[in-house]
Amino acid sequence: MKKIFGFALVMALLASCGSGSDGYSLNGTISGELAEGTQVFLKTTDSLNKLIEIDTATVQNGNFSFAGTQNEPKLYYIFLGTGQGSIPFVLENGDIDMKFQKDSLRYAKVKGTVQNDLFNGFQEESRQLQERFNSMRNDMQAASQQRDTATVTSLREEFLELQEEAKNFQINFPKENPNALISAHILGNLMAQRVLSEDEVLEIFETFTPEVKQSEPGKQLQKQLDKVKNTQIGNVAPEFSAPTPDGNTLALSEAKGKVTLIDFWAAWCRPCRMENPNIVSVYNKYHDKGLNVIGVSLDARAEDWKKAIEADGLVWNHISNLKRFQDPIAQLYNITAIPAAFLLDENGVIVAKNLRGPELEAKVAELLN
Template identity: 40%
Template sequence: MRKIIMMLAVAAAFTSCQEDKGYTISGEASKMEDGKMVYVSEIDEKTNRPNRVDSTAIKDGHFELDLQDPETSNLSFLEFEGTQGNVIFISENEEIKFKIYKDSLRASEITGGKENKILQEYLGHLKQVNEKVMKGRTAMRTAFQQKDSTKLTSLQETEKEIIDNDKVFKKKIVQENPDSFVSIMVISDMLRMKSYPVNEIKEMYDGLSEEVKNTAIGKQIGENLEKENKVAVGSKAPNFTAPTPEGDELALKDVMGKVTVIDFWAAWCKPCRVENPNLVKTYNKYKDDGLSIIGVSLDRPGQKDRWIKAIKDDGLPWHQVSNLEFWQDPVAQLYGIKAIPAAFVLDEEGTIVARDLRGADLDKKIGELLNKG
């Protein structure tokens, strides 16, 4: 009797192992030479860069790997020796199959796994959007050259509709797949492209499952959203203190006006220097009505002289501060600055009412806030 029970237990275990193959990948690569290596990479949590985790060789036009079951899904890549590009997929505890097209890796087919099904749907959508936009812009150039304003306007409206539909599609993916790793990738794209206001993107993020939010990219996006939300339109502008050219400490709260502009710039930044005359004009126009500006320079360490010279050369009469720490400037870090020029417009209460406006748009907004528009 004990022998029968033992045999049944072994058989059950064997059957279970046969049914649960876990995370395996296999593929057909018929046009690739035997012996060429196939590399599997995943995004490393610490470096945020692809890290090779395994490899195999192509044999008889096929490849196969049995990989360690991932604790959580992750963005992964297949690379092929001697071939440019890669194939993007999601690691998950499923049998994932590939049909590789050597001449167009991005067109390769992937089957297996819920995550990869959603990923393929998303990548296919992005490809269609890109093709439509590029085709439309080619037509726009032709219409512009032919001075066909009616056609040009129609094409611009069509592009806007394409982009609006793209935003709706992305939001739908996130809302319908709160437990999918792909949803955090979509939110990352939304944040990068500024598809929606930060507070709306954060609401979508908050609706995701804890498992998705606790992935490496999920944690990173969560941190970025927290930072962005602190300086989003409608939020109270974080106070800061930094050194002036004279070496004194100056705080934002000490220079507030009816309208205040925080202007991030640098002496080395050509677009900033081009924008400065517009800002000078706006300042002179509204300074007596309550406009205050504080410039925050991202100049490099040891280049205080260049910063001061730029202030003088461009005739910038408003308050200036800088820690001279380049992109590591604490104020720039606090406001999530990744590109300059960048401007934040505050009302009398210190609430951010607009950001990233330049030239005529900035002038118009300030005029409206001061009832001068």
């Protein structure tokens, strides 16, 4: 089941909504018993998405503060002492007010700037939805223990309705808030989880304000969408090459047939391994008629990759850079989840994506017959 919630989605912000020349002032108030001098850490992420420490403050009388100048609004995190958990917020020029209970960081209130107000509103609605999910799960568990099948069935139906409500909330937020940076992150998350089609994502992205499009998350999403455009149905599949299991190099152009399936998979990917028997069946049935398959593995260990090829009887061409999702071919084709597949005609034009089971065989038969 696809994950619908991504409540700690990263944030950044458009320069036009709160980036003055006077810098930022972050004032925090903590409730609950807390030792004087407890450290508060201000952190963000680097280009590799790793947390880096930016500044440190100490708690005095339940208060702390940070001040400085932020060139571009960006998602930052507050960490309290050595405890677990953090508070995400948008660090941008302006006066930011943060209040929280020392044992309930996830319920922190952050306000004072436009983007933090938007982010806080999104977080609050998300928390309410999550609490409803948790309550419903508890009720289902209790009913199940009491073997109350009627109640379980009723709650299961309500649970599915709530899932749909949560999904629609995340889809509608970027539609209704094209000026919010959170919208760019939500939309990227929806595309990565395949909740929305690439065309739907592109349609929503085009409604965003220029500031959002030019922000850090906006530019990242634009790069992904550019890759999507390059691999849309009707375009010629981008060329690539990579090492084979025996150490040679194989290019897509060398592996093409009358019909070609580019299959992104990995030994560790259970859904991929479950789909492999179907691909084997289709390959055995149509290879002599012109079907070729080239498997692009997103494994990290050559041993695992080679063992899976042998175990699953995958007798077609295989290549891998052994870099998981950092594989340049995966990035070229904007692969964020596997299994993923592209079906090409005799001219190398993409005619279908992510076909499985009977749908794959039907399309291959149509192209070859």
